[in-house]
Amino acid sequence: MKQAAWVLTKKHLPRLMTIFLIGAMAGSLLFFYGSALETPWVPQVVLSLLLGGFIGVSVLAFFLPLMIYFKSLSQSKKMLEKLTAPTFTMTFELDAFRVQSSLADSTIQWSAFQKLYPDEQIWLLFPNSASYFVIPTKSLSDELSAFILRQLEECHVPICQSTFSI
Numbered sequence: 040m041k042q043a044a045w046v047l048t049k050k051h052l053p054r055l056m057t058i059f060l061i062g063a064m065a066g067s068l069l070f071f072y073g074s075a076l077e078t079p080w081v082p083q084v085v086l087s088l089l090l091g092g093f094i095g096v097s098v099l100a101f102f103l104p105l106m107i108y109f110k111s112l113s114q115s116k117k118m119l120e121k122l123t124a125p126t127f128t129m130t131f132e133l134d135a136f137r138v139q140s141s142l143a144d145s146t147i148q149w150s151a152f153q154k155l156y157p158d159e160q161i162w163l164l165f166p167n168s169a170s171y172f173v174i175p176t177k178s179l180s181d182e183l184s185a186f187i188l189r190q191l192e193e194c195h196v197p198i199c200q201s202t203f204s205i
Contacts (some may be wrong), residue, residue, distance in 0.1 A: 058102050059095040081196075118142070129174065132186055136164070138172065150194040157198060 130137040
C-alpha cells in the first residue's frame with residue numbers, strides 16, 4: 040500500500056536553497072548595514088554571516104512544513120480525481136482485512152495492525168503510526184463488530200480507549 044507522502048529529492052533542493060539563501064542574504068544585509076561603522080569590518084562580516092545563516096534556517100524552518108503540507112494536499116487531490124467512483128469496499132475475512140476501490144486493492148493481515156481506536160460512530164484501525172482506516176460503525180452489525188474485535192484480539196492488537204470525538 041502506497042502512502043501519500045512528501046519525499047525530499049534532488050529536484051527540491053534548488054527551491055530549498057533559494058529560500059535559505061534569500062533569508063541568509065536578507066539577514067546579512069540587515070545586520071551588516073545596520074551595525075555601527077566604528078567596528079572593524081571582519082568581525083562585522085562574520086557576525087552578519089552567522090546571523091544571516093540563522094535567519095536563513097529560520098525562514099527554511101517556516102516554509103518547509105508549508106511546502107510539505109501543500110505538496111501532500113495536491114497529491115491527495117490528484118489521487119481523488121483519478122477515482123472513477125469515489126467508493127471503497129471493505130471486506131473482513133478470517134485472515135485479513137481488504138479494502139478495494141477503483142484505484143487500488145489492499146489486503147492486510149490482521150496481525151499487521153498496531154492498534155484500534157473504537158468509538159460510537161467510527162473505528163480507527165492503524166496498520167502503522169502514519170495511516171489508518173476509518174470504519175463507520177453504522178454499517179457494522181453486532182456480529183461483524185464482534186468478529187473484527189475477536190480477530191484483532193487473537194493477533195494481540197491493542198484496543199485503545201478513544202480520546203477523540205466527532
